[in-house]
Amino acid sequence: MxxxxxxxxxxxxxxxxxxxxxxxxxxxxxxxxxxxxxxxxxxxxxxxxxxxxxxxxxxxxxxxxxxxxxxxxxxxxxxxxxxxxxxxxxxxxxxxxxxxxxxxxxxxxxCEDFGGHLYGFKFTSFDLLLQNLVPQNQSIDVIGFVATYYKMEDVTKKDGTQSKRMCLQVQDLEQRKITLTLWGTYAQQMSDYLSTNEDDGHVVIILQFGFFTYYNGRASISNSYNVTRLLINEEIDEILSFKKMLDLLACTPGASSSNGISRPSMLLSFHDDFLISTEFKHIAEVDGIREAMSFIIFGTIKFIPRDVKWYYHACKSCNKKVTPVMISKQALDGSCDDEEQGYECNNSGCQGKVVEAVLRYKILVKVQDSTGVLDLVLWDREAKKLLMKSANVLLEEILSGDIDMDLFPEDFKKLVDKSFAFKVQITDYNLNHDYKFYTISKLTQDPTILCELQKKLNFDQNTNSDSMHGISQSFPSDDTINFKDTDVVSMSGDNTTPLSRLESSTGNNILEKSKTTAINLKRNLVEVYDDDEAQGYSTNKSRTTSKTIGKENEKHNLIIPKIEK
Incomplete structure (x- = not known):
């Protein structure tokens, strides 16, 4: 023919x-x-x-x-x-x-005379996925290497049938990561490969005809029924070429250590992480910690400060904090016509370029258990899960309502008096600089986990504590991939008690009394907190630490634990 x-x-x-x-x-x-x-x-x-x-x-x-x-x-x-x-x-x-x-x-x-490609891949950039610039009703092809993964687990689907599920993080050549969830035979295929090929170095995969979703500001991909193809370290041109690029990047001077990953690292499940592998502590024990570590606490969010900015501007590409700069606009004749505000990213990957900035959460919370109170920082990843909206959307809602943007967002009230299990990280920076605001790297309201942690708290039945209320609520994002704890560095500022969530009838008086404290706290937090995934901070700036936490707490309705004799 x-x-x-x-x-x-x-x-x-x-x-x-x-x-x-x-x-x-x-x-x-x-x-x-x-x-x-x-x-x-x-x-x-x-x-x-x-x-x-x-x-x-x-x-x-x-x-x-x-x-x-x-x-x-x-x-x-x-x-x-x-x-x-x-x-x-x-x-x-x-x-x-x-x-x-x-x-x-x-x-x-x-026919034998077909001259086309064997697979016909059309790879989609991770950048387009992370910015939600891809239709969610069409399949996608992606290529990347497995950076981290959870072990495969048995799950019950909505229709009552049993299946397998495995969650991973896949990374591209530009160090961008995206969550991948594999189901059924695809999960089994990946689990079998990782368990039987422990010396393969980089595990490069291609997911063809995958399913893309973007929900609550987070991009993720998964297999789509039977149409998806999963190739793992196959000897095909696309994977071999990707591996060569990885090797070149690893040998490049100043290359990030993430490019040198030789083997995917397995993350613990929430159950194992919170109940088995990570040490549990009472809040009263935290002040005595003298080495960098992660630990679990079980407590209730009691206060969120009103006068500390709850967001920051981050680079859209690398997620690091950006610096506001004025940019000259050039007229048609080549002269400088006007200036406008832009943002500069000084991260090594962006090299001081003017970048597009996005808003990220940085919410200070005061958490209480039966032994005391601890100041923690809720960063963007976990805050979006709880509030079900991005920082940018929340700020737009506040501004559209003609409300002072420094006031306490109404959405934050849903966090107050809620109990969680928190995985908290203390770093060398916290210890060396006596900064006592620590990072929440994970949190959950899984009822099984909370019940087990409740036993460890060994509450006195005569105490007035109501921190156990609401533990039957289910946190919807427990089954999603979390970054490794080393991706988040905890910082801390003045040890001044932040302003509590107050009734409107008394809020103005206490705001006036605490004006000086709030200004100092705000100044130090701007200096201290960098971004959600910070890897390092300057240590040449001196900061002071207030010791007034006890006096401030006397003004608020904190639950005072019974002292055991």
């Missing part, structure tokens, strides 16, 4: 019924019958022509005996007289509104 009679897949239309296409089967699977899952409803495929146009194809069960033996993944076919159907699914496995169907008049023959 002459090539001029061959149609490309993007040339097919409903008006022409005698088309001939030459294609490769790049994915092949059986679709189960919804009413009888053990029976086949159809054989489905992704077909690709020599120009890498793709289309979803389907053969209904009653037509399968006629052509079934001709369908082999990666093989090529000539298809004559196919029909076109409309795709009604919200999720598009390929960028084509039509589905190619096999009917009685359709003829299929094998």
């Amino acid at each position: 002459a090539d001029q009679n061959i149609s490309m897949l993007n040339q097919l239309n409903v008006y022409k019924t005698d088309s001939v296409v030459r294609v490769r089967i790049i994915r092949l699977w059986r679709q189960a019958d919804n009413e009888n899952p053990s029976e086949t409803y159809s054989i489905d495929m992704i077909l690709m022509d020599e120009q890498e146009n793709k289309i979803h194809a389907s053969v209904l069960k009653k037509f399968c005996p006629k052509v079934e033996g001709l369908f082999v993944e990666k093989e090529c076919m000539l298809i004559k007289n196919p029909t076109l159907g409309k795709i009604y699914s919200k999720f598009m496995s390929v960028d084509n509104p039509h589905k190619l169907n096999f009917a009685y008049a359709t003829k299929v023959n094998k």
Whole structure:
């Protein structure tokens, strides 16, 4: 058959019924019958022509005996007289509104002269995914290496059936990370590989026909039913080329240590992390810690300060804190016409460039258990999970309501008097500079975890503490990937008690009395806190630490623990 009679897949239309296409089967699977899952409803495929146009194809069960033996993944076919159907699914496995169907008049023959690619990858940049610039109803292809992962776990799906789930973080060549969740056989495939190939160094994967979601400011990808292809360290050009680039980056002077990862690191599950592997402490014990460490506490958020800025501007590319600068706008004649404010990022990766800035959370909270009170910092990742909106959206809501942006956001009230298990990090910086605001690296309201931690607290039944209320609430993001604790550095400022959440009838008086304290606290926090994923801080600035926490607490309704004799 002459090539001029061959149609490309993007040339097919409903008006022409005698088309001939030459294609490769790049994915092949059986679709189960919804009413009888053990029976086949159809054989489905992704077909690709020599120009890498793709289309979803389907053969209904009653037509399968006629052509079934001709369908082999990666093989090529000539298809004559196919029909076109409309795709009604919200999720598009390929960028084509039509589905190619096999009917009685359709003829299929094998062919050997196909000149197209074997897979037809079209990789999507992590940057586009993280900025939510990709349609969420179309499949995507991504390539990256596995940076961290959780062990595979058994889960019960919404329909009551059992499945497997495995969560990972995949990183690209620009050190951008994205969460990947694998289900069912894909989770099993990844788990089996990691457990049996411990000396493979970088584990580079390709996820083809993956599913992209962007929720609550966080991008994530997963496999999509049976259409997804998962390739792990395969000897193909794309993966081999990616590995070479990783090796080159690792040898580059000044390269980040993350490029030198030789083996993915397994993260602990929330249950193991909070109940087994990380030491539990009462708040009263924290002041006696003399070495950098992470620990678990169980307490209730009692206060959030009103007069400390709860957000900061971060680089959209690297997430580091940025510096405001004035940028000259050049007129058409080359002269400086005007100036406007921009942001400069001094992180080594951005090298002082003027960058686009985004708002990130940095919320100070006062947490109480039966033994005392501790000042902690809730950074962007965990704050977005709790508030279900980004810092930028919250600030826009406040400004659109003609409310003073320095006032206490109404959304913060949902955090007060809520109990959590907190994983807290104390670093050398905290210890060397006596900064007593520590980072919350993880938190959860999982009822099983809270009940176990409650036993460790060994509450006195006669105390007035109500910090156990609400433990049956379920925190919706426990099953998502968290960054390793080393990605977050805890800083601390003046040990002055922040202003509490006050009733409106008394708030103004206490704000006036605490004006000096709030100004000092705000100044120190601006100097101390850098960003959510900071790796290092300047230590050449002297800061003082106030010792007035006891006097300030007398003004607020703190629960005073009973002293055991």
